[in-house]
Amino acid sequence: MGTARGPFEPEFSELPQQIPVFPLSGALLLPGGRLPLNIFEPRYLSMVRDAMAQPHRLIGMIQSRDDSEEDSLYHVGCAGRISSYSETDDGRMLITLSGTSRFRLLSCENVEDGYHLARVTWTEFEADLTLTEAQINRDHLIDVLRNYFKLKGYTVDWDHIQDCEDERLVSTLSMICPFEVSEKQALLESPDLAARAELLVAILEMASHSEHDEQGAKH
Template sequence: MRHRASDTLSGVTAALPLFPLGTVLFPGLVLPLHIFEERYRKLMRDLMALPADEAREFGVVAIRSGWEVEHATPGGESSDGLTTSTSLSLYEVGCSAQVRQVTEHPDGRFDIVTVGRRRFRIVDVDTTAGPYLHGRVEWLDESAGEPGLADALAPGVLEVFQRYLRMLRGETSTGEQLPDDPNVLSHLVAATASLTMEDRQSLLAEPDTVSRLRAERKLLSREVALLDQIRAVPATLAELSNRSAPN
């Protein structure tokens, strides 16, 4: 069965194996995975069988609804198995993951390290080609947006992001070297801030760097205001999180 996302997409399209996950991947960000379920073991074997000069790449796409995620924790802490429970619904925009490191275990499991490479929009999905999904995707440009505006917006976003990190961690300094490149910064902020998956997905789908930075400035300002309110409450975050609701 094939699910069509759009018949009006333009640009270069390509075939790409898809890996639905309960997370959003951004270009340039590292995503380690523990491959447990057989369908994704097969995906890894297929990727490793490619010629050495071909990119070992698959598409990470966030699950909107319709699949139960069993132990789907990135980072190798547990299995990333997915089992179909109802009709599958995926977000249209995802990010390809390029395999950088592979460790195959004797029992057939894999530990891999991937890096987000390029964004795509799903044109359609083929669920009959094999044990894992195959998609036809349109690659999305990493456009800066209005000339010069990304460079103008980046310092303000960086400033509020650093304030957000200091408030979140209770530190006076982040102690981190953050990127100067506006596009790299926009993806790092989106991946690092404690946002909902819907917010992250919305940032991934922004058409250009300027749009993403503007959206992040708004989201970070909201988060900073919320943290300010929490700090005004005469209780620690731990106390707030441990309070039980009345029966």
């Protein structure tokens, strides 16, 4: 059995059947993760105001595929609770979403203010609401990560990485690394932490091989 993620997170029975969704390719949110957002479009300012008026304060993050079709949204996204909020003098809202649970998109419509309101189901993702432990090969993940960051030329606080517990480490890396949209979606849809960690290692290894080949071709 896992433990609840935090005192302000909703119970599974409290999750709504409709939530506003923010389509943003490349912006991945995972349960337990934290995603800062800079909101400036009028329709999404309205979306944040409406979400803040609800007890759950949830917004669904969902990616679209690499095309521009209207029906290009992926079917699985992740809802986040607005856990911090501030306003700027130039009319923007700075918010942070704390990842609550993944959802499956059933239907989507535009509301009068222009943003998307989605009908969703949470049934297959009930386990997202609790912290669970999983066996991952952390040492191998760190080794692959060192090679990836070295090839990319990134400066990294390794002490901080070593201090991260497994779920936070895997979630943060999945969210911040510059992966393809399809790769981020695959990480989101991984059934559990162990599967997500395995996929993360595979993506890092493929990216490292590609980066190594590109650097070799330049010499």
